[in-house]
């Protein structure tokens with residue numbers, strides 16, 4: 001099952017709950033994404049912005065998602081997560097490639113994102129696609145633990 005192929009497609013309405021469940025599971029890790037538990041899954045499902053969301057599916061299961069929040073100013077801001085058991089198998093790369101295509105088709109001139117400096121897998125993924133570091137925000141996120149985490153800003157001109 002874990003070696004089954006996966007497909008990338010735009011998110012649909014019935015993906016809302018699995019998207020929120022995946023998001024909540026990644027938040028539980030308290031490591032890669034800014035959100036920490038508790039996540040209100042039903043509220044998150046209801047409010048998920050489907051426009052600009054791409055999903056990776058294996059069989060009937062949603063194994064990853066990427067959202068591009070399109071600004072009025074020509075850039076899009078990316079957030080993404082791959083289910084833990086699917087990491088390191090090219091899912092993130094396939095999603096990011098599709099996101100870049102999605103953004104180009106819509107005439108965006110740039111993609112940007114923020115990433116925690118310890119997130120080596122994410123930084124390697126973004127660099128692989130040509131994203132460059134544009135700056136560092138110092139002690140930007142207060143975590144539930146009380147720690148203050150920096151973020152790196154990265155961008156890709158399309």
Ligand SMILES: CC(C)(COP(=O)(O)OP(=O)(O)OC[C@H]1O[C@@H](n2cnc3c(N)ncnc32)[C@H](O)[C@@H]1OP(=O)(O)O)[C@@H](O)C(=O)NCCC(=O)NCCS
Nearest residue numbers: 032080081082087088089090091092093115121122124125
């Ligand atoms: C970051 C994340 C999206 C990467 O997705 P993924 O499916 O594991 O990525 P891929 O398998 O496509 O790997 C992409 C590249 O990252 C690098 N990479 C992957 N895992 C790595 C690791 N553990 N350490 C260092 N580099 C790693 C590799 O260079 C790989 O490129 P390759 O094709 O040359 O091998 C995934 O780890 C994740 O969802 N993490 C938790 C949530 C998160 O951190 N989201 C991003 C917030 S900014």
